[in-house]
Amino acid sequence: MSNTLKIAKYQFFNVLRTRWVFVVFALFFFLTAVLFYFGENEAKVLVSLLNVTLIFLPLLSVLFGVFYVYNATSFIELMLTQPIYRSELYGGMWLGIVAPFVASFVLGVLLPFLVFGSWAGYAGAFGTLFIVGTALILIFLSLGMMFAIFAEERTVGMSLALLLWLALTVVYDAVVLYLATVFRDYPLEQPLIAAMFLNPVDLGRVALLLQLDVSALMGYTGAVFREFFGTSLGISLALGALLLWVSIPVFVGLKRFAHRDF
Secondary structure: OOHHHHHHHHHHHHHHOOHHHHHHHHHHHHHHHHHHHHOOOHHHHHHHHHHHHHHHHHHHHHHHHHHHHHHOHHHHHHHOOOOOOHHHHHHHHHHHHHHHHHHHHHHHHHHHHHHHOOOOOOHHHHHHHHHHHHHHHHHHHHHHHHHHHHOOOHHHHHHHHHHHHHHHHHHHHHHHHHHHHHOOOOOOHHHHHHHHHOOHHHHHHHHHHHHOOOHHHHHHHHHHHHHHHOOHHHHHHHHHHHHHHHHHHHHHHHHHHHHOOO
């Protein structure tokens, strides 16, 4: 077994003992069960879960990424005295915290769905929800780790993480809506599509709403999104954009980690 997998295995079981994984599992398990119990159908449950996922999952992920690095400083210092590459250490740490976080989210949604829900007509939508949630975990955990690697002070790292979460989940949509209102007399199809690629949260929202076939509620904008993201090219570009959102913070964090003096 390589050093990366050994470190990942150790961190996986270490993270399982923390409250973060339990909080993610309990949050989504409880909300999914309640929504199924009181909801009228799977579509409304999915829309409600989408809103929760897009707000709370990035917040919990980016904060955990920041806290993890600061709390693991002693472990990092110890491992750096061993004959291993820093890339192996960073890769093992990343895999070791991503896997339990993804598992807690998937199980938290899947278990109530198996009890109360129905696969008929909604398997694709639930699959998209799992993909979107997993992508957001990978992205924001990577961003949180990157911030903590760059900022040696805990308060600075936490502040950067919270500002990014606020910018991508609240401020960005408000700015896009304002600009769309101001320039409503101009053709905005391509700028709106381009704006989606600059925010992984918006990409996830559009992907699931199109799966639920509620784009008609979005008016002309929904028709534009369906025309673009409903094609193989649009889907490929969206997946490529999400992959870039994961890869860039991992690469930048690794480069900084390779030269940082702990």
